[in-house]
Amino acid sequence: MEKYVYIALFAPLVGSLVAALFSMRGKIAFTGWFTSFMLAVSMFASLNLLSFIYSTDTVLNITLFQWIKAGNLNIPFGFIIDHVSVVMMTVVTVVSTMVHIHSIGYMENDEGFNRYFSYLSAFVFSMLVLVMSDNFAVLFIGWEGVGVCSWLLIGFWYKKESASWAANEAFIMNRVGDLGLLLGMFLIYWNLGSLQYSHVFENIASLETSTIAWIGILLFVGAMGKSAQFPLHTWLADAMEGPTPVSALIHAATMVTAGVYLVVRANELYVLVPEVGYAIACLGAFVAIFAASMALVHNDMKRIIAYSTLSQLGYMFVAAGLGAYWVALFHLVTHAFFKSVLFLGAGNVMHAMNDELDIRKMGGLHSKMKSTSIIMTIASVALAGIFPLAGFFSKDKILEAAFNGDAYFLWLILWITAGLTAFYSFRLVMKVFHGEQNYSNEDFHPHEAKSFVIAAMIPLAILAVIAGWFEHAFIDFVTKTLPTWEASNTASSTVWILILVTSAVAIAGIAYAVIKYRNGGFSKEWENKGIYKLLSNQYYIPHFYENFITKPYHQLSVWVFEVIEIKMIDNTIEGIARLINKAGGKARVIQSGNLSSSLRLMVLGLILGLVLALVLSLFGGVK
Structure with missing residues (x-):
C-alpha cells in the first residue's frame, strides 16, 4: 500500500508543477483539467488507503528520507497513515477534487487561470503533508506550506489593494499563532529529545504537569491562529477577498480545520491536562456564539458563510476540549461537505450577479438558478442541524458531550447558537433566492452555472445529506486511534430530550427566518439600533x-x-x-616615499622609543 501513500501525496504536487509551467501564459484549459485529474488520482489513492485500513486496522509508517540528523537530533521526513490521518486525507482530496472542477468554470475568464490552479494544487499538497506527517517538524512544514498558499490565493487578485491587504493580514495573524506552535515544539524537544508523535505521546506523562500544560497551551496558540479563534479571528472574514472556490476549500473545509486536527492528534497530551482542555472548550463556545451573532446582521454573502465557519470551528473545539475527540473529528468531516457546498453555491450566485455580494441587492433568484438554490438550501438545512442531514448527527453529539461533561453553561451557549445558526442560514437563503427581486433586469442577467459546475457540487451535497448516517461506522473506525467517548452518564431518555430541544430551537430559527423574510424582513429602523451597529462592526474589534x-x-x-x-x-x-x-x-x-619625510619620521620614532625606554626603566626600577 506504500505506493498509494506516495500517489495520494505527490499527485497534487505534479499537477501544481505542470500548471506552473504555463503560469505566465494566457488561459490553457488543459491546466485546469490536468490538475483536477491529478486530484482525482489522489482521491482514488486516499479512498484505497481508507478501505485498506478499515478492513485490516493496519497503521502504515513510512519514512521518505532522513531529513535532519545532527547529534541527538534525528527527524525523518516520515508519514503515518492511521485511522485519523486517512479520514483527513479522504476529506481533503474529495473536497479538493470537486473544488478544482468547479473552479474550471468559475475562473474561465480570469487571466491568471493557470497560476490559480498551480497555487490551488500546491495548497492541497501542503495540506496532505500536514495531516500525514508522523512528527511535529514535518507537520510544521505542511503548516507553513498551507499558510504560504493561502497568502497567494487570498491575494490572488493582487492588483486590488483590499486583496493584498487581506492576504498580508492573514499571513501575519497566522505568524503570531505559529510562534506559539514553534515554542511548543521547542519545549517538547527540550524535555523529551524527540518530535516523533510516537515517542512524544509515549513519554509525555513523565513530565511535570505544569510543563505538559505549557506545551498544550502553546500548541493551541498555533491552532488558534490557523483556525481563526478569538482574538486571532479577524483574518478569516477578510480572506473572502480571494476567489470563492478558495474559500470553499481553504477557509471552510481544510486549512482552518488544521487547528482542530492538531488538538485531536495531540489528544494523549491534552488528556493529561483537562484544565487546559476545558479552557479550550470555553473559548470554543464563546467563538461559536460570538461569530454567529455577527452573521445575523451581515449583508455580504461570503462573509456570512465565513462567520458561520468560525462559529462551527468553535463547536469543534468545544468537543475536543471536553475530550470527545472523535466527535470533533466527526463534525469536522460533515462540516467540510455542507460548508464547501455553501461557498461554491455563493460562487455561482456571484457569477450570475456580476460579482455582487450584497444580499440586499438580490432576491427571487430561485426561478433563475434552481439547481444552485436547491443545493444551497440542502446545505443550509445540514448546517442548521436538521434530521436526517449530516449536521444533525455531529452537532447534536457536541451538545451531548457538553451536557454529559457537566458543562451546562457551555451547552446552553451552544444551544442558543444552534438557533442563531438556523436563523442566519435561512436569512441568507431567503434574501438571495426568494422574496422580491431587488435588482434591475437591465443591469443584471442572472443565469444558472454550467452543468459540470453543478455536477461538481452534487457529490458534496449528497455527502452533506448522508455523511451522518455512517456515525456508528465512523465511531468504530476512528476510536481505534482516538479515545472512546460515550455519553455513559446521560440516561437514554435525557439524550432524546436533548435532541428534541436542540432540533426544536433549530426548526424555530428556520421558521422565524422564512416567515420574517417572506414578509419583507426587518424594518430600516433596526439598522439604527446600537446592537445592530455593534454586530455589523464586528464588535469594533477591527477598529480596536x-x-x-x-x-x-x-x-x-x-x-x-x-x-x-x-x-x-x-x-x-x-x-x-x-x-x-x-x-x-x-x-x-x-x-609618500619622500626621503626627507621618512628621515623625520624615523627620528621621531627613535625619540619616542628612547622616551618610552626611559619611562619604563624609571618606573620599572621602583619596588
Whole structure:
C-alpha cells in the first residue's frame, strides 16, 4: 500500500508543477483539467488507503528520507497513515477534487487561470503533508506550506489593494499563532529529545504537569491562529477577498480545520491536562456564539458563510476540549461537505450577479438558478442541524458531550447558537433566492452555472445529506486511534430530550427566518439600533486593532526608523567611517616615499622609543 501513500501525496504536487509551467501564459484549459485529474488520482489513492485500513486496522509508517540528523537530533521526513490521518486525507482530496472542477468554470475568464490552479494544487499538497506527517517538524512544514498558499490565493487578485491587504493580514495573524506552535515544539524537544508523535505521546506523562500544560497551551496558540479563534479571528472574514472556490476549500473545509486536527492528534497530551482542555472548550463556545451573532446582521454573502465557519470551528473545539475527540473529528468531516457546498453555491450566485455580494441587492433568484438554490438550501438545512442531514448527527453529539461533561453553561451557549445558526442560514437563503427581486433586469442577467459546475457540487451535497448516517461506522473506525467517548452518564431518555430541544430551537430559527423574510424582513429602523451597529462592526474589534495596535505599531516603527536607525545607528556608522577616512588622510604621509619625510619620521620614532625606554626603566626600577 506504500505506493498509494506516495500517489495520494505527490499527485497534487505534479499537477501544481505542470500548471506552473504555463503560469505566465494566457488561459490553457488543459491546466485546469490536468490538475483536477491529478486530484482525482489522489482521491482514488486516499479512498484505497481508507478501505485498506478499515478492513485490516493496519497503521502504515513510512519514512521518505532522513531529513535532519545532527547529534541527538534525528527527524525523518516520515508519514503515518492511521485511522485519523486517512479520514483527513479522504476529506481533503474529495473536497479538493470537486473544488478544482468547479473552479474550471468559475475562473474561465480570469487571466491568471493557470497560476490559480498551480497555487490551488500546491495548497492541497501542503495540506496532505500536514495531516500525514508522523512528527511535529514535518507537520510544521505542511503548516507553513498551507499558510504560504493561502497568502497567494487570498491575494490572488493582487492588483486590488483590499486583496493584498487581506492576504498580508492573514499571513501575519497566522505568524503570531505559529510562534506559539514553534515554542511548543521547542519545549517538547527540550524535555523529551524527540518530535516523533510516537515517542512524544509515549513519554509525555513523565513530565511535570505544569510543563505538559505549557506545551498544550502553546500548541493551541498555533491552532488558534490557523483556525481563526478569538482574538486571532479577524483574518478569516477578510480572506473572502480571494476567489470563492478558495474559500470553499481553504477557509471552510481544510486549512482552518488544521487547528482542530492538531488538538485531536495531540489528544494523549491534552488528556493529561483537562484544565487546559476545558479552557479550550470555553473559548470554543464563546467563538461559536460570538461569530454567529455577527452573521445575523451581515449583508455580504461570503462573509456570512465565513462567520458561520468560525462559529462551527468553535463547536469543534468545544468537543475536543471536553475530550470527545472523535466527535470533533466527526463534525469536522460533515462540516467540510455542507460548508464547501455553501461557498461554491455563493460562487455561482456571484457569477450570475456580476460579482455582487450584497444580499440586499438580490432576491427571487430561485426561478433563475434552481439547481444552485436547491443545493444551497440542502446545505443550509445540514448546517442548521436538521434530521436526517449530516449536521444533525455531529452537532447534536457536541451538545451531548457538553451536557454529559457537566458543562451546562457551555451547552446552553451552544444551544442558543444552534438557533442563531438556523436563523442566519435561512436569512441568507431567503434574501438571495426568494422574496422580491431587488435588482434591475437591465443591469443584471442572472443565469444558472454550467452543468459540470453543478455536477461538481452534487457529490458534496449528497455527502452533506448522508455523511451522518455512517456515525456508528465512523465511531468504530476512528476510536481505534482516538479515545472512546460515550455519553455513559446521560440516561437514554435525557439524550432524546436533548435532541428534541436542540432540533426544536433549530426548526424555530428556520421558521422565524422564512416567515420574517417572506414578509419583507426587518424594518430600516433596526439598522439604527446600537446592537445592530455593534454586530455589523464586528464588535469594533477591527477598529480596536487598527487604532490601538496597528497604528501605534506603525508610528513606533517610523520613530525607530527615523531616530534609532537614521540618527543613531546610521550616523554612528558614518561618523566612524569619516573618522577613519580622516585618520587615513593624515597617515598617508607615512607612505609618500619622500626621503626627507621618512628621515623625520624615523627620528621621531627613535625619540619616542628612547622616551618610552626611559619611562619604563624609571618606573620599572621602583619596588
